[in-house]
Amino acid sequence: MSLYLESPRTKKRNAAERRFQSYGLAAIAAALFFLVVLLGQIIGNGSGAFIQTRLTVPVTLDAAAIEKAEGSMMKTSGYRKLIVASLSAEMQAKGIEAELDSKAAKALLSSGAPNTLRQHVLANPADIGSTVTLKLAGSSRLDGYMKGRVTRESISDDKAITPAHLDLADELIGVGLLSKGFNWGFVTGNDASDLRPEQSGMGQSVLGSLAMMLVVLAVCLPISVAASIYLEEFAPKNKLTQFIEVNISNLAAVPSIVFGILALAAFIQFGGGTIGIEAFRASAPLVGGLALSLMTLPTIIIATRAALKAVPQSMRDAALGVGASKMQAVFHHVLPLAMPGIMTGTIIGLAAALGETAPLLLIGMVAFVQTDISGATSFFTDPNVGMPAQIYIWATRADGAWYERAWGGIILLLIFLACMNIVAILLRRKFERRW
Amino acid sequence: MSLMKLTVSVAALAVATSAQARDNVQVAGSSTVLPYASIVAEAFGENTDFPTPVVESGGSSAGLKRFCEGLGENTVDIANSSRKIRDKEVKACAEAGVTDIIEVRFGYDGIVFASQKTGPDYTAFEPADIFNGLGAKVMVDGKLVDNTYTKWSDFNAALPAEEIAGYIPGTKHGTREVFEIKVLEVGCKATGAYDAYLAENGGDKKAASKSCYGVRSDGRSVDIDGDYTETLARIASNAAGVGVFGLSFYENNTDKLKVATVSGVEPTTDTIATGEYPVSRPLYFYVKKAHIGVIPGLKEYAQFFIAEEIAGAEGPLAEYGLVADPELEKTQALVADEATLGSNM
Structure with missing residues (x-):
């Protein structure tokens, strides 16, 4: 046996590795192919x-x-x-x-x-x-x-x-x-009736989605960070916390339409009707955002807890060792290190919420809405729709011109998503620390 | 944690914005009426100082159900419907406190059968043919048997020898009811199946009609629960398929669809207005009288909707495919007087 000749066993092993690599390449090629076809379709139909x-x-x-x-x-x-x-x-x-x-x-x-x-x-x-x-x-x-x-x-x-x-x-x-x-009107304008596809635009629904995302961020981030820190760092490990943990995972898997029904009952009928909070009314992005928050909360909690868990125990030990209190250790050392992970989890949760229409169906946010947004308060309470809802509405209309508009709306939705992801990457770069 | 502060302050801002009472009209209901309602809403917003009403769809039954949930700002003001409100629904409304309902009929819509533009011609449809094609049971040699027809030419030689495939609106649509009464039941009577059902049910007319409404469940009759665009997509993938559409939808898709005649009459706004074309239905919207004066612009919207310039024969609704109501003036007077359902019966 020469060292320069491959033994049959080595040959077999090398061949297996080459085969595996080609499978991987094929998988990537297939994924790229689908991506190109999809983007081609969207741009071809929507431009x-x-x-x-x-x-x-x-x-x-x-x-x-x-x-x-x-x-x-x-x-x-x-x-x-x-x-x-x-x-x-x-x-x-x-x-x-x-x-x-x-x-x-x-x-x-x-x-x-x-x-x-x-x-x-x-x-x-x-x-x-x-x-x-x-x-x-x-x-x-x-x-x-x-x-x-x-x-x-x-x-x-x-x-x-x-x-x-x-x-x-x-x-x-x-x-x-x-x-x-x-057609600037398509980027800045609002919905138009069935007779006027040429007048319609996504601008209003972009604002609607933005308002909902701000509400989701404002509601979810503080609640999920507080819940995760407590569960991860302070809570004793007993039956009760285990029960809570299991249920957070369960909630993350609940179909989104359920949250729509819950939002209708809790916010519009109870909050707006029984209690009489006037900002809680049908078709308002504030209510839409709250409905989406219910849906997004478990996802962000799970991501935040994973980020906290990933911080090495030695960080906490070192902080505690030089006399920091548990809270100081968490806020001065653990949380900053977990921040990039929390950001990523939050943005992924927001992106999922951005694409949802089902929870909005029951609270009047899948509708024909024309609103001139003026001022910060009406931004959250004036009737509006979200971007995916607008695309869905256009796709169901009779005239062929609406089909083109729906595809165009998808392009804007993708741009919106890309912007959110870029923000996430920038924030992560800024906060990222290595150890 | 500046980011925390930011999010908290945004939350505070969002919650602190207690806006004034709802100032826009909220409409829900029939997806057939939706295009008309959105055209009116847009023109209403353009031509008056009121904000544009919000119009939701979801089907006549769903809309009326929400309409009957009760009174107050968190309920809808108007329900669009492609059929008349049922007694059951009026009762449900009354139980929730919605007693004074103004019924407004604003025009008629034709229901057409259409197939792929490049597909076979269906020019000899009678209601009986639709019943024979899609009914659950049909008359063969004087006996009521399960429907086993596979081609249209099996029972009418004038029709093409194509596989039967019908796409009809699902039960949550108001269109379904019109389809049942104006097509299936008429066809049921014409073929004699009605009499057979009547004999089977011991003379119970209601039960016999109900039996006539049954469609075959072997996959040749497909319920479409979505919008007409879904029916259009099904037709696009089946050259021989026949779908049920609203006249306005067909008129906006003449490049993809070919309309079928019924009893030899081609559906147009003229043939529907004269009643020559047999399958049409009135379109309604229902207004909560208790909300007039509370929700700004509600009565004005209702009056604007049925004004001659909007719902008349020359208006934008007719342009979209609505068949104008010859008795529009009567309806205008009715809305001006705020006459409710019980009072004019």
């Missing part, structure tokens, strides 16, 4: 939501017409007439012969455009009497046509838009009245 088709319309703000519109019940219909008249005149000036009848105007313009104009007039009353050039959203069908989602074939049975309208759209592109641009 369209960030682009919006707009019509450039110089609107002549006739004072008499505006006064008449403001006096009627449907104020926006008066503004609609202003837009249609102005667009019609502009088309003639640019040499487009096709006429803009009310059907064509409906097919091309968003039904939210009149309100855009009205808001502009209300904000700039000095403009009345002059001509302002506004970029008004095109309808969802027109938007789909510009993005290739809607074709002349696909609208053969459509009652809202005809191929003639699309011909008109082509002419409008030719004279520069119709263009695509980045």
Whole structure:
């Protein structure tokens, strides 16, 4: 037997190792493949939501017409007439012969455009009497046509838009009245009704999710840190503490919908109704956050206890040895060392809470909500939805444009999650200590 | 521990914000009515100084159940429903203190059968065919037997020889009730199964109707408990499948769906308004009278909803697929007077 030749046994062992390594590589490759497919799907389907088709319309703000519109019940219909008249005149000036009848105007313009104009007039009353050039959203069908989602074939049975309208759209592109641009409204805006996918945005639900995450953080972190420190460092090991420990683990495994029912009964019906706390009402992020806190609490307690356990016993012994009290040992030495672990556990708990819709279903946070958030208090109590709920609502709507919006919402949700994780990593870097 | 201080202060801020009483209208109920209600809510927020109402869905029955939980700010003000409120529900409402209910019918919605755009044509449906295809028991040679049909052409040669697969709304949807009464029961009577059931039950008409509502459980009739988008997804994966949709949903998805005629009539807002198309149902919302004056904007919202400019034939609801109610003026007067359920019966 030469040292330079592998014995059959060594060969076999080396082959087994190579096989194992290739299995591992294959597993990683498969995971990467799925990740790429998933991200490709999300970006491919959702990126369209960030682009919006707009019509450039110089609107002549006739004072008499505006006064008449403001006096009627449907104020926006008066503004609609202003837009249609102005667009019609502009088309003639640019040499487009096709006429803009009310059907064509409906097919091309968003039904939210009149309100855009009205808001502009209300904000700039000095403009009345002059001509302002506004970029008004095109309808969802027109938007789909510009993005290739809607074709002349696909609208053969459509009652809202005809191929003639699309011909008109082509002419409008030719004279520069119709263009695509980045859709800030999708990032900052709020939900819109089923007729106006082009007007909808995730902004409101981002704030809703943010409010809920702040509530979860404010409720869970102090409670879970206090509970964990007591259980881990001070509590005697007896039947009672064992019982509590087992039940914390059990709670972590309870389906999230259960916490929704609990929140409805405890916060809205008992807290808001029987006791009469006015901030506890349906659809408020405060209540949503509390419901999610119930769900997240056990997870964070378990993570915090694991972090405390990971601090070497010698740290405590050394502190106690130089005369520190037990509390000093914990707060001066153990807790700072456990902090990175606690942070990680908390962020993981928050991320799980961010993605939940089930507990929100019963407390009115999966709903059509349009709120203008103003001020710190209304931020927590005004009706709102969370990001996953908004995505779910859009995914169930009829028009195909909502499908694109739902995917776009997923992109924003992922960005939100990535931001949370980056914060977690930065905090961990800052607090991390080695021994 | 600056972070602790921060979180504690955020908690204190959140709890200390005792806001004023609820100032937005809270609506729950039918997922069929939801798009209409959200369109109205949006326009209401735009055109008035009141905040936009919050509209939840979840089905007619679930909405009415929450509506009947009691009075007060922590309960909903309005329940949307795609069917009339049941006596049982009125009783449950009364027991919880919700006695004065204003019933508002704001229009009609067509129920259509649709299949994949590129799939087979279903142009010869009669209610009897749907019953034969999906009913639990059917008449064969004058006898009531378990449904064993596998293809539509088995009982109607005018229909394509395709595997039977029906996707119908689940029992929590108001649409199901309309489907049972306007399609299954009509088909049940047309095929003679009703008479057979009647004989079986000793002349008990209620029991016979109930038996007619039974659908086959061998997987060819599928209850969809989710929204129409779920039905659409099922249709997309089964070329021969036939699904039940609302007219408005179909009209927004004409690029993916092909509508089936019933009794030779194609469903449109016109054929439904004239009653020519047989399967339609009224849409309602129910208002708690006791909340009017307490919740700001509640009566205004109800009146705004049924105004000619909104629910009329030229309004945005009709644009979305609602069949306008020819008696809208009567309803407007009813809401203006705050006439409750008992008073106008």
